[in-house]
Amino acid sequence: MTPRRHDTPARTGTANPLRRLALGDLRRRTSMKWRAHPEDVLPLWVAEMDVPLADPVARALTEAVRLGDTGYPAGTEYADALAAFAERRWNWRPGAEHTALVPDVMLGIVEVLRLVTGPGDAVVVNPPVYPPFYAFVGHADRRIVEAPLGADLRLDFPALEAAFVRARAEGRPAAYLLCNPHNPTGTVHTRAELERVASLAREHGVRVVSDEIHAPLVLPGARHVPYPSVRGGESAFALLSASKAWNLAGLKAALAVAGPEAAEDLARVPEEVGHGASHLGVVAHSAALRDGGDWLDALLAGVDENRRLLAELLARHLPEVRHRAPQGTYLAWLDCRALGLGDDPAAVFLERGRVALNSGPGFGTGGAGHVRLNLATSPEILTEAVRRMAAAL
Numbered sequence: 001m002t003p004r005r006h007d008t009p010a011r012t013g014t015a016n017p018l019r020r021l022a023l024g025d026l027r028r029r030t031s032m033k034w035r036a037h038p039e040d041v042l043p044l045w046v047a048e049m050d051v052p053l054a055d056p057v058a059r060a061l062t063e064a065v066r067l068g069d070t071g072y073p074a075g076t077e078y079a080d081a082l083a084a085f086a087e088r089r090w091n092w093r094p095g096a097e098h099t100a101l102v103p104d105v106m107l108g109i110v111e112v113l114r115l116v117t118g119p120g121d122a123v124v125v126n127p128p129v130y131p132p133f134y135a136f137v138g139h140a141d142r143r144i145v146e147a148p149l150g151a152d153l154r155l156d157f158p159a160l161e162a163a164f165v166r167a168r169a170e171g172r173p174a175a176y177l178l179c180n181p182h183n184p185t186g187t188v189h190t191r192a193e194l195e196r197v198a199s200l201a202r203e204h205g206v207r208v209v210s211d212e213i214h215a216p217l218v219l220p221g222a223r224h225v226p227y228p229s230v231r232g233g234e235s236a237f238a239l240l241s242a243s244k245a246w247n248l249a250g251l252k253a254a255l256a257v258a259g260p261e262a263a264e265d266l267a268r269v270p271e272e273v274g275h276g277a278s279h280l281g282v283v284a285h286s287a288a289l290r291d292g293g294d295w296l297d298a299l300l301a302g303v304d305e306n307r308r309l310l311a312e313l314l315a316r317h318l319p320e321v322r323h324r325a326p327q328g329t330y331l332a333w334l335d336c337r338a339l340g341l342g343d344d345p346a347a348v349f350l351e352r353g354r355v356a357l358n359s360g361p362g363f364g365t366g367g368a369g370h371v372r373l374n375l376a377t378s379p380e381i382l383t384e385a386v387r388r389m390a391a392a393l
Contacts, residue, residue: 014298017051043356049247049376056291073279081289092229094257103276105213105239105254112237115265116207122167124176127364130183148365153185164204178210184333184372186326188222198232208236214329216245222327228259235261242285253281303330306375317390330376337369346371353392355385
């Protein structure tokens, strides 16, 4: 199967990036998505997108290389670009003085957790949730307390409050690692939901750390609300990056943003933490946030098309698979339990269908019998992947 190149303009007037690259072009890539499996496998798993680099980002990187500007990061260019982007998109302008450069979002989360908790303290998460939450929290010598999502894949507030109580047992410090928007379900939390989180966190003395790496990827019909912007979120932290929205995972750089009451805590992050970010990462992420809005809007239109296409394909080929269209991210969470494929349907789809998906059990409680599918590909690849999944049965 070799999808054709397409250059159909999206609603923004910019070509849909997901229709730009043929499968042969993609297989020349050397990143994890394309090298983890043999060439006969269609990879719809790890959060890499099948897109060319956005022109503003490519220009900024080319100019930096031309100048030999490959030293250490400095200044507030990234923080300023994020502030302007957040103000345009979310009506929130975090100040550079409340921002710290970190190597990437997960390492930034670990550094913030070290500010507000100690070894052995609890970190609350909402499974099914991004598997590195478990790995990084454990590596930081903190313990996980689960507050599973409800049957509607939204926050379950009685479960969350019970988890806060368990986490604060014996008066120990605790944190809540919020995924906003939520990975893998694509749920976008509303302002009312986040304000209820803030009220519970204040009541129980839990510090909130919000992973907002997918924030620019909220789709039509929903709106991202930065957690530190809500009433009661003043003592929280958010971690943001252009990584997911502009496909920059290989160019490391992220920002930790503190609410007004958390600024003194964030100031305690050691200066050397910021040295772990790549200068070229800062250049790329700044350019994306500053000048990549049209490209992002074209991408969002393409992801929106693909989420509708996936619903149609599942209804036609895999009607027993339950699926709620994501409100944000380019990820789809598929309930395959009715197919009788056991706890890890992804293993079956890989072996029999040659389609690589993320295995549900790694996402914690509620993950068994599920798979995560990456929508950020061409309609042709998505169509072929679902056809192969159906044939695997």
